[in-house]
Amino acid sequence: MKAPEQYDPSKASAKSSVPTPTAAPRGNTVKSPAIPAGTPTITQTRKRTARADKKPFQWAFLLPRYWGIWLLFVMFLPMIYLPLRWQFWLGRQLGIFIYKAAGSRRRDTLINLKLAFPEKPEAERELMAKQVFVNQGIGVFETLCAWFRPNVFTRTISISGLQHLINAQNDNRPVILLGAHYTMLDLGGLFCAQFFPLDCMYRTQNNPLLDWFIYNGRTNIFGKQISSRDMRSLVSSIKAGHVIWYSPDQDYGLKQGVMAPFFGVPAATITASRRMAKLGSKDHPPAVIALHTYRQTPDNLPRGKRPHYHLTITPELDNYPSNNEVADATRVNEVLEGLIRIDPTQWMWFHRRFKHGPNGRTDIYK
Template structure:
């Protein structure tokens, strides 16, 4: 079993963001307090971490009213066949999973060996074969509550970069970036197309998440759980980069925690990574058909454990007819 104290042999280590004295300004004290309370807890046994994470999730469900409303709206749109009570139970579990996900993330960054002997992978041959053929790989991952742990576990088998959105809060950006630098070879801001193109042309594996609504400037409308949704199509353009005779392979990645959000005494959680075969005939000549195809693959993965996807994001905020599904913040 790989030693999780270090990722798969990296071609380079992402630069460290330096500490800035402005982070000591009183406006950041709340974040420092939160870190002081949470960080020591990651050294508890996993069973205790999960128990605390569940309580954090339950508290967040009671306090984060807007996020809860957005979650229930998304579930109502995506699962109209379910009852209100069923959707409430799923929503509560989303927040519980995210509470547990706090500790999964912190351990992925700072205490990775706690997850030894807890994971498996299928479909790895598809990525290895693409690399043997000299292809770069664009790995399409989703916003699951296990997001950063997924990165840590994947990079035990292959080195990878990630594309990310820069945090609005500079202290959180410093903290998250420096946590993730131990996982990924390079972190690429989603607006830094030059660096992204360079990495793909260099034959790297690049983790890209196209499952959020960033408007139609970056995509098209395509059904997602039967609801029109603004769907990112940048991966189509990225797939045309590099050697035209040997374009990047597009592979969809899914990570699921296959055990409950509570751990029985003496037991350990288990996570499974699944990599799809490289997509054939992608991109096609039909941008909407390609977006629909990717969305359908994400749907199938999400349905395996609905409450492990981040339903609290406003996935359907862009509507061609101007419909507003969400309450104003």
């Protein structure tokens, strides 16, 4: 079967200020010139965080209303034991199917891309939208592998900027690691955990069985999963000097956020990261650092080569937080936007990122 046409970020009409990652040396460690030879890694200097207990199984999960989730799980789980190239092919087909079948999500994606990239031709935005779903289809298999078959990704990872995080941790400072909702979300967490232990912030899923699967799958990746409503656990992790992964790139309204530009569009931007940055001590304030995860797919690699993944950790945001929450939100959005532009199709554009305006919900998605 002919491979689907793909969006190539290197040929985009709008150039990114952040260079696209090139193929990095294979291996789970990449030496950085900013880290002297022989410097111990975080996992050597700091005791790894104990894994959280898994959520117990509930017999109610066997009720008919959950059978659809069980059916999908039974269908997809055996596929993660196929070779990675086959999984990527299946993921592409899944993504194309969802793109054609999920009309509202496809429409939301095209609206978001039109707002964020008005300079691009409509045909290019449609190609980008399709590739977003292809990348998410691949992400389904990556996530399941991250939960149940993590060792399949050995010798496929490189990292840059690790010294920024190590320097903060060696100064006994906690780290607020600003992530984003990339299509390889949980796999990115698994890769990070190979270089340093980390906790993560999460929102409980509305579906209890889905929440059970996701939470328990992530116990093999993160030291602690902190509910967005559990301030006590958050403060505890910060005071303990942990690395905490938090993704502030979705629209949760203005109850705990402000309007700030994102891809040139006014967007409701949550300000929790600046509040988190104030929770540390004066002597050891949290370092706020951003993370980007990038997938180089087999389609862009010589035949027979495994997919390659690259993690980028940015320098610490200086003088953050300031006294201006709009300026702080704008800075965070600018950093995340620059990273997303490396390959925009690896970010989840099907979320309604611009659903709120200064006066409440907008009607742009109707």
